[in-house]
Amino acid sequence: MQSAKAKTNMQQFCKNVVTVPDHWKESCVGTECSLHQLSPYIGKLKSSIARDLVATYSKPGDLVVDPFSGSGTVALEALLQGRRAFTSDISAYAKILCEAKLKPPPSLECALEKAEDILSQSHKLPDPDLRKVPAWVRQFFHPRTLKEAIKFATVCKKDENNFLFACFLGILHHQRPGFLSYPSSHLVPYLREKKYPRDQFPELYQYRELRSRLLSKIRRAYARCPEIPTNGNSIHKYCSVSSLNLPESFDCLITSPPYMNALDYNRDNRLRLWFINPNYSVAEGDKVIQKQEAFKITIASLIKKVNLSLKTNGYCVIIVGERIARCCERLGRKIPCNIVTDYAPSLKLLEVMEDHIPDNRRSRRDYKGTKTEHFLIFQKV
DSSP: OOOHHHHHHHHHHHHHHHEEOOGGSSOOTTTTTTGGGSSSTTTOOOOOHHHHHHHHOOOTTTTTESSSSSHHHHHHHHHHHHHHEEEEOOHHHHHHHHHHHHHHOOOOOHHHHHHHHHHHHHTTTTTGGGGGSSSHHHSSSSSHHHHHHHHHHHHHHHHOOOHHHHHHHHHSOSSTEEEEEEEESSSSBBBTTTTTTTTGGGGSSSSHHHHHHHHHHHHTTTTOOOOOTEEEEEEESSSSSSOOOSSSSSEEEEEEEOOOTTTOHHHTTHHHHHHHHHHOOOOOOOOHHOOHHHHHHHHHHHHHHHHHHEEEEEEEEEEEEEBBBOOOBTTTTTTHHHHHHHTTTTEEEEEEEEEEEEEGEEEEEOSEEEEEEEEEEEOOO
């Protein structure tokens, strides 16, 4: 049963619900900073929404925190608007994307020069034994392409060049000519042999050279790329929220926790994760996105830390998805609201923005679970 405080909190929630701005529903692909498009990340926040949240709830010079950073959308928008950023995520893929976006090479010329250097190093490596590569990975690539990809990934990891690694991961699989794999989907990797039979589309199953595609990807990354202030303005931690030490004092938190039971980040990023770590196992799940109790514990851990470190009058913005269960109960919003009531009495719920998710923003268009997002706006008073 809900406590009296929790019921009061939910009543306040219902009073304060407003709809999101109309322009949040518009595409921002052609206008956003092109670093946002380094590599796809399932379920990521739109950059135009992140930009508005950063502008509204922080000011230049502020430290903006995102402990579920994913692909680094909030952090990049914070840097672009003169803020500082502190991010964390448990995903190795998220770590590469965040560090690539927040600390890119200073210019296109520098990026291309470094790419040629790493390509040269990779060509000198002996060819890998593809018999040791899992069959499910081999099925995506021409053998010659796969050998080039493995050697390039090996040098990138040794060199710790996350920007070039992110560019490589961004062209790993799709059916378009600029990508490395046989015809496959872009976000979640699966082959599309039925739509593109080998006998009708033989050109899609030929060798695809890495170098030209990588260099083209790098040029696209700098198409709309203002200078990113990188010196000491961003920090990323590769860890879980429960083990994360937040800054002693910060001005704003904007984060979108994973929607419980809505997405499986390990499975959906399995091909990219294999290149990051060949010992990666798809079976290794994240309990936070699978079990409600684990999700509650994680959010409670975060809220307690926010209650201690968020500056007075600072804002805490939590974005949650409403998952419709079989009983039609709306699950998403209740958990953080009740936890804030219990563990962070200094946080006052100011407003809730409700956004209905259209099918064109889904990775799976027939998915019925998450239809609405709520933006919970708290202020420390």
